[in-house]
Amino acid sequence: MSQNRRQFLSALGATSVAGAIATGQVNAQVPQPVRSTPATARKPTDRELSGKVAIVTGARNNLGRGFAVALARQGANVVVHYHREATKNQAEETARLVRQQGAKAILVPGDLSRVANIKRLFDETNTAFGRVDIVVHSAGSLVKKPMAEITEAEYDRVAGINSKGTFFIMQEAIRRIADNGRIINxxxxLLASTIGNYSAYAGTKAAMEDFTRALAREIDWKRNITVNTIAPGPVDTPFFRDPESPEAIAAITRLAGRLGSIEDIVPLVEFLASPQSRWVNAQTIFINGGYVTR
Ligand SMILES: NC(=O)c1ccc[n+]([C@@H]2O[C@H](COP(=O)([O-])OP(=O)(O)OC[C@H]3O[C@@H](n4cnc5c(N)ncnc54)[C@H](OP(=O)(O)O)[C@@H]3O)[C@@H](O)[C@H]2O)c1
Structure with missing residues (x-):
């Protein structure tokens, strides 16, 4: 196992793939992703985000936790957002892993489909750290059903965070973010690979691409703030796995070659958060092992 791989697993509370499975980081039921150290991975010693403050939404576990720990490893202090009080213990574990990287962490809960909670998230960030430099908006919600069966309540739940929440998080971010800031959705x-039963999820996430382009166009380029969306393919987390049948997982895995892992996605966010990404702006960047070829 490579040094970087060992450090990443250790940061997530596991020391091996088996350990990761035991801690619920990886599902034993589906083919396991091949994990190797990507060329873009930064060394833990770089700490090029020292002095910066990052908000990561939906960071109680999974991708959000991976982003939070990676940004902390680069030196950023992290605001760990989580949705529901029932998951506070998971968010506390993310905060512990952030602090293990030598960074500071605070926890802020809340339903981000409500603008008041978005403002509170930024207010508490300001109270604790006095600034915000990086916003990674990883919170999202899924309903997998035929369009004919989706209820108004289900639509409102996914649209509330995937579209409305995204819009107002970006609005609050641009009001408060420091020069050289990074907004990453x-x-x-699925934006580029329409398949059945994801209409409400993919359709409400599609707004992100447009909001990203629109906001990037409105920012004075001299401020060096970038706004981008990443568009992952199927990543082996419960978010992806829970609504799928074993047959569907097998079919998707065939198309993707393999399922993605949290470690496959994190380096892209690390790069977008870094100073090196300064000329990557207004983009939707697909990351899926070739699952879609847009
Ligand atoms: N896993 C994949 O295959 C995949 C692929 C492409 C994109 N994504 C995107 O990646 C992001 C992270 O997914 P993940 O796999 O890491 O799953 P995850 O851990 O379940 O992440 C989703 C997070 O969003 C939170 N959330 C949901 N509704 C919210 C609301 N109204 N207000 C605030 N927070 C809310 C969830 O909290 P609760 O669970 O407590 O509600 C959860 O922490 C999501 O936006 C997802 O759409 C995932």
Whole structure:
């Protein structure tokens, strides 16, 4: 196992793939992703985000936790957002892993489909750290059903966070973010690979791409703030796995070659958060092992 791989697993509370499975990081039921150290991975010693403050939404576990720990490893202090009080213990574990990287962490809960909670998230960030430099919006919600069966309540739940929440998080971010800031949304590769039963999820996430382009166009380029959306393919987390049948997982895995892992996605966010990404702006960047070819 490579040094970087060992450090990443250790940061997530596991020391091996088996350990990761045991801690619920990886599902034993589906083919396991091949994990190797990507060329873009930064060394833990770089700490090029020292002095910066990052908000990561939906960071109680999974991708959000991976982003939070990676940004902390680069030196950023992290605001760990989580949705529901029932998951506070998971968010506390993310905060512990952030602090293990030598960074500071605070926890802020809340339903981000409500603008008041978005403002509170930024207010508490300001109270604790006095600034915000990086916003990674990883919170999202899924309903997988035929369009004919989706209820108004289900639509409102996913649209509330995937579209409305995204819009107002971006609005609050641009009101408060420091020069050289980074706004990074987590979208979906379904934008470019329409398959049945994801209409409300993919359709409400699709707004991210447009909001991203629109906001990037409105920012004075001299401020060096970038706004981008990443569009991951199927990543082996419960978010992807829970609504799928074993047959569907097998079919998707065939198309993607393999399922993605949290470690496959994190380096892209690390790069977008870094100073090196300064000329990457207004983009939707697909990351899926070739699952879609847009
Ligand atoms: N896993 C994949 O295959 C995949 C692929 C492409 C894109 N993505 C995107 O990646 C992001 C992270 O997914 P993940 O796989 O890491 O799953 P995850 O851990 O379940 O992430 C989703 C997070 O969003 C939170 N959330 C949901 N509704 C919210 C609301 N109204 N207000 C605030 N927070 C809310 C969830 O909290 P609760 O669970 O407590 O509600 C959860 O922490 C999502 O935006 C997802 O759409 C995932």
């Amino acid at each position: 987590v979208g979906t590769s």
